[in-house]
Amino acid sequence: MATYTLNINGKKQEVDVDPSTPILWVLRDHLNLVGTKYGCGIAQCGACTIHLDGKATRSCVLTVSSIGEQKITTIEGLSEKGDHPVQKAWLEVDVPQCGYCQAGQIMTASALLETNPTPTDEEIETAMNGNICRCGTYLRIRKAVKMAAKS
Amino acid sequence: MTLVKTKIGRRAFIRNTGLAGGGLVLGFNWLASCKMTPEQVRSLPKEWFELNGFLKVGDNGLVTIMSPNPEIGQNVKTAMPMIIAEELDVAWKDVIVEQAPLNTAIFTRQLAGGSQSIRQGWESLRMAGATARHMLKEAAAEAWQVPSSEITTKEGQLIHEASGKSAGFGEMASAATGIEVPEEVELKENTNFSIIGTDIKNVDGEKIATGKPLFGLDVYREGMLTAMIVHPPAFGMKYKAMNADSVKSMPGIKDVFHFEVYPEDTEKQWSDGGGIPELVAIVGNSTWECMQAKKALEVEWEEDSKLESTAYHDEALTALLEKATEQPARKDGDVEAAFKKAAKIVESTYSAPYLAHNTMEPMNFFAHVTPEKAELLGPIQTPEFLELTLASRLGMPVEKIDVMMTRMGGGFGRRLYGTFAVEAAVISQKMNAPVKLVYTREDDMTQGTYRPAYKIKYKAGLDENGNLIAWHVRGAGTNDDLVFENRFPAGAVDNYLAEKHSLQTNVTTGAWRAPRSNFIAGAEQAFMDEVAEASGKDPIEFRLELFDRAINNPVGEPDKNDYDPERYAGVLKLVKEKSNWGAANGKSRGVSAYFCHNSYVAQVLDLEDGDGIPRVDKVWCAVDCGIVINPMSAKNQVEGGIVDGIGHATYSALSFKDGKPEQSNFDRYRLIRNTEAPREIETFFVDNGIDPTGLGEPSLPPIVGALANALYKATGRRHYSQPFINERPPLVG
Ligand code: FES
Ligand code: FES
Numbered sequence: 001m002a003t004y005t006l007n008i009n010g011k012k013q014e015v016d017v018d019p020s021t022p023i024l025w026v027l028r029d030h031l032n033l034v035g036t037k038y039g040c041g042i043a044q045c046g047a048c049t050i051h052l053d054g055k056a057t058r059s060c061v062l063t064v065s066s067i068g069e070q071k072i073t074t075i076e077g078l079s080e081k082g083d084h085p086v087q088k089a090w091l092e093v094d095v096p097q098c099g100y101c102q103a104g105q106i107m108t109a110s111a112l113l114e115t116n117p118t119p120t121d122e123e124i125e126t127a128m129n130g131n132i133c134r135c136g137t138y139l140r141i142r143k144a145v146k147m148a149a150k151s
Numbered sequence: 152m153t154l155v156k157t158k159i160g161r162r163a164f165i166r167n168t169g170l171a172g173g174g175l176v177l178g179f180n181w182l183a184s185c186k187m188t189p190e191q192v193r194s195l196p197k198e199w200f201e202l203n204g205f206l207k208v209g210d211n212g213l214v215t216i217m218s219p220n221p222e223i224g225q226n227v228k229t230a231m232p233m234i235i236a237e238e239l240d241v242a243w244k245d246v247i248v249e250q251a252p253l254n255t256a257i258f259t260r261q262l263a264g265g266s267q268s269i270r271q272g273w274e275s276l277r278m279a280g281a282t283a284r285h286m287l288k289e290a291a292a293e294a295w296q297v298p299s300s301e302i303t304t305k306e307g308q309l310i311h312e313a314s315g316k317s318a319g320f321g322e323m324a325s326a327a328t329g330i331e332v333p334e335e336v337e338l339k340e341n342t343n344f345s346i347i348g349t350d351i352k353n354v355d356g357e358k359i360a361t362g363k364p365l366f367g368l369d370v371y372r373e374g375m376l377t378a379m380i381v382h383p384p385a386f387g388m389k390y391k392a393m394n395a396d397s398v399k400s401m402p403g404i405k406d407v408f409h410f411e412v413y414p415e416d417t418e419k420q421w422s423d424g425g426g427i428p429e430l431v432a433i434v435g436n437s438t439w440e441c442m443q444a445k446k447a448l449e450v451e452w453e454e455d456s457k458l459e460s461t462a463y464h465d466e467a468l469t470a471l472l473e474k475a476t477e478q479p480a481r482k483d484g485d486v487e488a489a490f491k492k493a494a495k496i497v498e499s500t501y502s503a504p505y506l507a508h509n510t511m512e513p514m515n516f517f518a519h520v521t522p523e524k525a526e527l528l529g530p531i532q533t534p535e536f537l538e539l540t541l542a543s544r545l546g547m548p549v550e551k552i553d554v555m556m557t558r559m560g561g562g563f564g565r566r567l568y569g570t571f572a573v574e575a576a577v578i579s580q581k582m583n584a585p586v587k588l589v590y591t592r593e594d595d596m597t598q599g600t601y602r603p604a605y606k607i608k609y610k611a612g613l614d615e616n617g618n619l620i621a622w623h624v625r626g627a628g629t630n631d632d633l634v635f636e637n638r639f640p641a642g643a644v645d646n647y648l649a650e651k652h653s654l655q656t657n658v659t660t661g662a663w664r665a666p667r668s669n670f671i672a673g674a675e676q677a678f679m680d681e682v683a684e685a686s687g688k689d690p691i692e693f694r695l696e697l698f699d700r701a702i703n704n705p706v707g708e709p710d711k712n713d714y715d716p717e718r719y720a721g722v723l724k725l726v727k728e729k730s731n732w733g734a735a736n737g738k739s740r741g742v743s744a745y746f747c748h749n750s751y752v753a754q755v756l757d758l759e760d761g762d763g764i765p766r767v768d769k770v771w772c773a774v775d776c777g778i779v780i781n782p783m784s785a786k787n788q789v790e791g792g793i794v795d796g797i798g799h800a801t802y803s804a805l806s807f808k809d810g811k812p813e814q815s816n817f818d819r820y821r822l823i824r825n826t827e828a829p830r831e832i833e834t835f836f837v838d839n840g841i842d843p844t845g846l847g848e849p850s851l852p853p854i855v856g857a858l859a860n861a862l863y864k865a866t867g868r869r870h871y872s873q874p875f876i877n878e879r880p881p882l883v884g
Contacts, residue, residue, distance in 0.1 A: 001402070017437075017439075018402065018439065018440070018443075020439075020443075021439045022439065025437065025438050025439040028438070029371075029377075029437045029438050029439070030437070032371065033362075034362070034364045034368075034369040034371070035361070035362015035363070035364075036362070037366075037368070037511070037512070037560075038368065038438075038513070039511050039512075039513075039592065039817075040592045040816055040817050041442075041591060041592055041816075042592075042816055042817070042818060044816065044817035044818050045511070045817050047511060074362065075361065075362030076361070076362050078361075082357055082360060082361040087360045087361065090356075090359075090360045091352065091356050091357060091360055094350075094352045094353055094356065094783050094784065094787065096224075096353055096355075096356060096359045096360075097224035097225075097226065097787060097788070097791055098223060098224030098510075098511065098512070098558070098559060098560050098561045098562075099224070099353075099355060099359035099365065099366075099558065099560070100366060100510075100511040100512045100560030100561060101511045101560075102359050102360065103359075103360075103362045106360060125825050125826045126826060128825040129824045129825045129826050130824075131825070132511065132817065132822050132824060133511070133825075134509055134510060134511045134561050134563075134795075134822065135224050135511075135561060135791045135795075136790065136791035136792070136793070136794030136795045136798070136823070136828065137787065137790070137791060137794075138794060138823075138824075138825045138828035139790055139794070139828060139829070139831070139832055140787065140790070141825065142825070
């Protein structure tokens with residue numbers, strides 16, 4: 001066990017966990033931030049996507065000991081009122097089915113638009129390719145990303 | 152005017168005055184604080200009046216509607232309350248939706264499966280809304296001393312035009328609780344619908360987009376422990392021994408023990424499916440600590456029955472296809488005689504592997520079992536049956552068991568089988584503590600309950616004019632006999648023979664989105680394409696001729712055929728028109744149509760031509776599921792089914808070596824991804840005013856046929872064996 005001070009959603013948070021613990025489980029089990037989801041644990045599905053210094057990152061393979069000063073943003077901290085352009089587009093297009101993968105999709109999409117505000121269709125598909133949606137909402141995901149890019 | 156008797160689910164209308172006073176007594180409402188929009192919270196009524204089990208009206212006109220059925224992504228949590236709201240005649244913006252507690256005395260069928268929620272709930276949901284509206288009208292009539300027949304309603308308002316009086320539902324709600332439940336109530340005419348048929352957004356949409364706790368895996372409770380299971384590594388093995396001592400002393404670990412999930416005297420329900428009888432449990436403080444212990448634990452297993460491999464399943468299924476069954480499932484005319492005189496014979500065999508459900512949210516459940524009561528909370532498609540198993544397994548009366556439903560991160564049939572919830576309860580009972588059982592992805596993918604592996608052989612005979620004169624189908628599946636003998640083309644061909652075999656194996660199987668149809672539709676519709684080609688006819692015309700036959704002069708006893716040929720032909724004609732079938736568009740096109748779960752679907756799929764990987768460019772989809780409750784979300788279901796069908800047929804497979812699944816996570820088990828999904832899907836609904844049928848499944852099965860037929864056009868080769876990615880030489884990358 002070791003103590004870490006993490007910068008999560010603009011707040012300093014202290015946790016006492018094993019150094020090998022992935023951030024995913026620190027968020028979910030220790031900090032009550034359950035919006036970040038577990039899907040595979042091996043960086044294959046994207047359900048656990050967070051922003052690490054603004055970059056889309058798989059939190060299931062990111063150990064707490066590797067974070068240091070880097071800033072973590074989770075779905076809960078993407079916007080204060082749930083009104084990030086990507087979130088708004090997600091509601092407008094009514095993307096979700098079961099909804100489980102969607103936090104990860106939104107985090108990947110918002111990081112994409114941060115670095116590339118006007119992605120082409122190909123760039124959207126490629127950027128979103130790491131996020132599995134078992135319900136098959138891919139077409140609506142693309143549409144929502146495009147809508148958010150325009151706004 | 153449509154009048155319905157209120158007697159169906161009449162217990163729903165026995166009012167409990169104890170409840171009339173308040174929403175606060177609703178103990179199941181564990182997420183109450185995030186179930187409403189901010190405006191609704193601001194304007195929360197002081198008092199709620201329960202008019203029946205499905206709804207409460209607040210003194211300010213706000214209405215809470217219970218969504219009775221489990222939500223697995225099929226969006227019933229929005230659609231079912233829409234139906235109630237329609238008949239109640241309240242504005243949708245004034246509606247709060249809550250997941251109902253398990254109470255089948257009120258809500259009757261609380262099960263998600265077979266695409267039946269809307270179809271089977273249609274009448275009782277309408278009745279619940281209409282009855283409440285009736286009672287509000289009666290209350291207003293008494294208050295205003297006017298005949299209730301002169302009172303009309305609109306968007307939560309009661310109006311008496313002649314006297315100019317009007318009142319909101321909230322003002323009459325208290326008085327309405329004293330009105331007698333009517334013997335029968337009037338339902339709206341379809342043409343007067345103002346909520347049904349409109350695009351209403353997912354009621355949980357905001358919570359999903361902001362990461363609020365909604366799912367079973369998100370349940371955290373004071374003092375809660377985390378539990379994981381270790382199951383045998385191979386089908387055909389069982390627990391022998393373990394050395395748990397070193398693991399027990401690992402950080403955060405509370406206990407490690409072997410346990411029987413289903414001792415012999417347990418009264419199991421069908422929903423216990425292929426539950427593994429004995430497991431090892433690891434219980435600890437946190438998920439990561441349990442995962443670490445799971446890796447470190449060494450368990451000894453022993454062989455219990457045959458260790459089967461995919462090669463064995465293949466051979467055994469192939470052997471069955473060579474064997475006639477003792478009793479055919481259906482026989483019309485004489486296929487053998489017809490084949491003898493046929494001008495042309497077409498024969499093909501199709502196959503598909505085992506599939507895992509792979510819901511994005513792995514299996515999990517929260518349980519808190521004490522000597523006094525058992526409280527369970529989690530993702531389950533069959534809560535009612537779970538209670539019965541728990542009563543037997545825990546040795547408790549059903550009344551002391553409370554199963555509550557969370558939103559589910561996918562179901563696809565897997566959560567019909569609540570074995571994981573039983574495991575959670577047993578572990579909690581043993582630990583005497585609240586426990587959340589969590590499957591790792593690997594546990595989830597390798598524990599069984601799979602879509603069976605299938606093989607099917609078709610033989611068709613054509614006369615010299617290209618007319619279908621004989622059809623013989625023989626199918627086999629693992630623990631499943633596959634063939635629906637009374638579905639198309641049964642009834643449309645004079646000489647017809649259907650035979651079905653099942654291969655008993657120890658690899659457990661269960662319902663997987665559109666059971667059997669998910670394979671047989673693709674095989675049948677691909678074969679139909681081959682037969683149409685041999686006949687020299689256009690594939691749509693060839694099918695329409697068969698439907699004509701089934702309409703005008705059906706073969707076999709009347710009513711024996713499962714389908715309505717006019718509705719079937721209707722979707723095919725619609726997709727033909729919409730896709731501009733027959734006009735060259737530079738794409739490789741395939742067509743397919745299928746009927747299952749009471750709904751009809753026809754699809755045209757276009758593959759991009761050119762070098763390299765054929766990509767699905769566009770799918771046109773015509774659907775006849777009767778009245779569409781919520782077109783926006785109905786289209787979402789259709790799109791999802793199409794992506795799912797294309798994905799599994801192209802990429803997915805679960806194979807076995809000596810009883811052990813060879814894929815255990817998404818690195819080796821391939822699921823369709825964004826770049827592989829169609830560029831575009833366009834959906835058209837037949838507008839016929841018929842009572843609604845299901846939509847969670849029907850768009851999946853036929854798409855596999857449309858894809859196979861388009862691939863033939865693109866590559867010149869027929870595709871017989873799923874996943875198509877494994878066809879040699881490779882087709883798609
Ligand atoms: S849970 Fe991290 S990528 Fe799947
Ligand atoms: S919405 Fe269900 S997994 Fe994406």
